[in-house]
Amino acid sequence: MAIANFTYTGLPARVIFGKGSLQQLETEIDRLGSRRALVLSTPEQRAQAERIADILGERAAGIFDKAVMHVPIETAREARQIADKLGADCAVAIGGGSTTGLGKAIALDSGLPILAIPTTYAGSEMTPVYGLTENGLKKTGKDPRVLPKTVIYDPELSVSLPVDLSVTSGMNAIAHAAEGLYAQDGNPVMSLIAEEGIRAMAEGLGRVTQAPEDLDARADCLYGAWLCSTVLGNVGMALHHKLCHTLGGSFNLPHAQTHTVVLPHAIAYNASAAPEAAARIIRALGGKHDSAGAALFDLAKDLGAPMTLHELGLTEPDLDRATDIALSNPYWNPRPIEREAIRELLQNAYEGKRPA
Numbered sequence: 001m002a003i004a005n006f007t008y009t010g011l012p013a014r015v016i017f018g019k020g021s022l023q024q025l026e027t028e029i030d031r032l033g034s035r036r037a038l039v040l041s042t043p044e045q046r047a048q049a050e051r052i053a054d055i056l057g058e059r060a061a062g063i064f065d066k067a068v069m070h071v072p073i074e075t076a077r078e079a080r081q082i083a084d085k086l087g088a089d090c091a092v093a094i095g096g097g098s099t100t101g102l103g104k105a106i107a108l109d110s111g112l113p114i115l116a117i118p119t120t121y122a123g124s125e126m127t128p129v130y131g132l133t134e135n136g137l138k139k140t141g142k143d144p145r146v147l148p149k150t151v152i153y154d155p156e157l158s159v160s161l162p163v164d165l166s167v168t169s170g171m172n173a174i175a176h177a178a179e180g181l182y183a184q185d186g187n188p189v190m191s192l193i194a195e196e197g198i199r200a201m202a203e204g205l206g207r208v209t210q211a212p213e214d215l216d217a218r219a220d221c222l223y224g225a226w227l228c229s230t231v232l233g234n235v236g237m238a239l240h241h242k243l244c245h246t247l248g249g250s251f252n253l254p255h256a257q258t259h260t261v262v263l264p265h266a267i268a269y270n271a272s273a274a275p276e277a278a279a280r281i282i283r284a285l286g287g288k289h290d291s292a293g294a295a296l297f298d299l300a301k302d303l304g305a306p307m308t309l310h311e312l313g314l315t316e317p318d319l320d321r322a323t324d325i326a327l328s329n330p331y332w333n334p335r336p337i338e339r340e341a342i343r344e345l346l347q348n349a350y351e352g353k354r355p356a
């Protein structure tokens with residue numbers, strides 16, 4: 001196989017992985033040279049934030065438990081003020097992408113180091129990408145300051161993630177790796193990581209749906225989450241992400257569920273233009289399928305995931321407008337963006353039609 005030319009820049013991140021790794025929190029805070037950590041969480045995960053504050057003892061400056069989806073600017077401002085007032089010298093974000101995202105909003109402004117403790121599989125923790133929502137518009141950007149300095153992946157903390165959220169958050173992670181396989185700025189290292197990430201996540205999710213408290217299955221998912229997140233942090237995304245941002249941003253569809261429904265269709269759209277990526281997806285999902293789109297569709301179905309945009313709240317008349325928006329300022333994509341084919345893709349995702 002001829003290796004195409006590529007550019008690779010490694011992103012600095014320290015990862016502590018495994019059952020019980022939360023016990024290393026204090027040592028890791030010391031390593032960052034921090035003495036006053038502000039603990040961040042959603043209101044739902046307040047108890048986990050309190051546990052972190054207990055472990056940190058005197059080194060906990062306080063808890064801010066107002067993280068919500070898509071980081072509203074008002075929440076970010078409030079958190080920044082509290083971090084200032086408490087003299088925090090680091091933020092510990094325990095939770096999913098929303099909580100890590102709040103940490104990033106603080107870091108963007110202040111350069112405060114973030115220690116992330118992910119409890120979902122969405123995978124914001126390995127990326128320099130931040131998002132902020134102002135006046136209903138979500139702006140995203142990239143800044144090395146927001147990349148967490150340390151990430152502790154402890155599967156014990158994700159056991160409480162309900163099975164349906166585990167599945168959609170895991171499919172969201174798979175979407176990052178799948179699109180990373182045909183990224184314009186992809187490279188062989190990211191492709192290895194992406195394929196292994198998809199394999200580990202799919203395998204782990206299958207077992208989590210059977211036994212949500214199985215720590216080995218949770219560890220597989222978290223390992224997959226790390227790998228998929230690494231891909232997202234290193235290479236650009238394409239059509240699938242553009243469609244999901246359109247559906248989330250303009251139609252208010254839920255983030256991870258939308259990724260889950262759209263992914264098989266977006267990958268089916270791109271498969272002919274990215275045959276090597278499609279082959280890797282098929283192999284990562286067991287090698288029994290002829291098409292990557294069908295393999296992803298069957299995976300989601302077997303996991304009991306939502307399968308239609310209809311059940312997520314989209315209506316049929318929305319499909320034309322969604323097509324228009326998806327076609328404006330398109331991201332780079334391996335296959336040219338063709339209006340009729342995109343409209344058909346959205347129709348198929350709306351109805352939950354299995355890709356050929």
Ligand code: NAD
Nearest residue numbers: 042044070096097098119120122123124127129158160161
């Ligand atoms: P989330 O962080 O919004 O969490 C969803 C819900 O699950 C919350 O109520 C949370 O408290 C709860 N939860 C999380 N872990 C739990 C656990 N172990 N037990 C019980 N409840 C738990 O959801 P998410 O899917 O992780 O993140 C989505 C957000 O992250 C979106 O805004 C998305 O845009 C962003 N994101 C950003 C990046 C990036 O690189 N910047 C990457 C991926 C996702």
